[in-house]
Amino acid sequence: MPLQLYAHPFSSYCQKVLTALYENGTPFELQLLDGPDSGPMRELSARWPMKRFPMLVDDGRMVVEASCIIEYLQAHHPGPVRLIPDQADAALEVRMMDRFFDNYISTPQQKVVADRLRPEAVRDPHGVAEARRMLDTAYGWLDALMADRQWAAGEDFSLADCAAAPFLFYADWTHPIGDAFPNVKAYRRRLLARPSFARAVDEARPYRGYFPLGAPDRD
Ligand SMILES: N[C@@H](CCC(=O)N[C@@H](CS)C(=O)NCC(=O)O)C(=O)O
Numbered sequence: 035m036p037l038q039l040y041a042h043p044f045s046s047y048c049q050k051v052l053t054a055l056y057e058n059g060t061p062f063e064l065q066l067l068d069g070p071d072s073g074p075m076r077e078l079s080a081r082w083p084m085k086r087f088p089m090l091v092d093d094g095r096m097v098v099e100a101s102c103i104i105e106y107l108q109a110h111h112p113g114p115v116r117l118i119p120d121q122a123d124a125a126l127e128v129r130m131m132d133r134f135f136d137n138y139i140s141t142p143q144q145k146v147v148a149d150r151l152r153p154e155a156v157r158d159p160h161g162v163a164e165a166r167r168m169l170d171t172a173y174g175w176l177d178a179l180m181a182d183r184q185w186a187a188g189e190d191f192s193l194a195d196c197a198a199a200p201f202l203f204y205a206d207w208t209h210p211i212g213d214a215f216p217n218v219k220a221y222r223r224r225l226l227a228r229p230s231f232a233r234a235v236d237e238a239r240p241y242r243g244y245f246p247l248g249a250p251d252r253d
Pocket of ligand 1: 045046047048085086087088098099100101
């Protein structure tokens with residue numbers, strides 16, 4: 035039985051895992067989470083009541099949380115590209131950058147988007163302003179770091195870049211990466227040119243109408 039990935043192509047956390055799968059040409063079957071009543075969504079909810087995706091199922095074993103799925107793939111279905119280095123300090127840098135992209139790019143980005151989906155009466159302008167400030171702070175920190183890095187953790191494409199790719203992709207749509215952050219803009223362009231992520235972006239094109247802030251006509 036091939037690996038089963040419960041996912042939706044437009045979801046950033048799913049694209050994080052898809053990028054890792056495409057990097058290594060790992061075979062899998064997509065269980066498309068096509069609305070709340072779809073069979074795959076019911077299976078996801080039954081196994082993981084938090085109902086967050088992606089979820090990987092390997093021969094009955096469930097793995098959730100995108101970073102953990104990528105760790106699992108490397109441990110159990112390795113390919114030619116090692117997304118987490120073997121050397122401890124190098125692995126720590128990769129994991130630290132992965133946490134940075136989850137917590138300080140994706141989380142505030144999702145806050146802004148989720149707020150737009152709420153009824154107007156219960157929106158949280160203060161929280162949204164805080165999220166936008168966090169994005170600016172994160173762009174600034176990342177810009178300095180990327181001045182002399184090709185990829186997030188150095189020379190090699192890694193788990194951290196699998197995270198950075200979709201999160202910076204949607205962050206720029208949500209809270210544009212200004213000209214004050216040229217290294218972040220250039221890094222985002224490199225990520226978009228990476229075939230694994232470019233494939234994930236292409237597969238998600240039909241769903242751009244889902245983006246509640248209005249998907250810009252680019253990328
Ligand atoms: N911490 C989770 C986050 C996953 C997540 O937030 N996924 C979003 C899709 S990008 C989701 O499940 N959204 C459904 C919802 O919020 O109900 C991970 O790393 O996989």
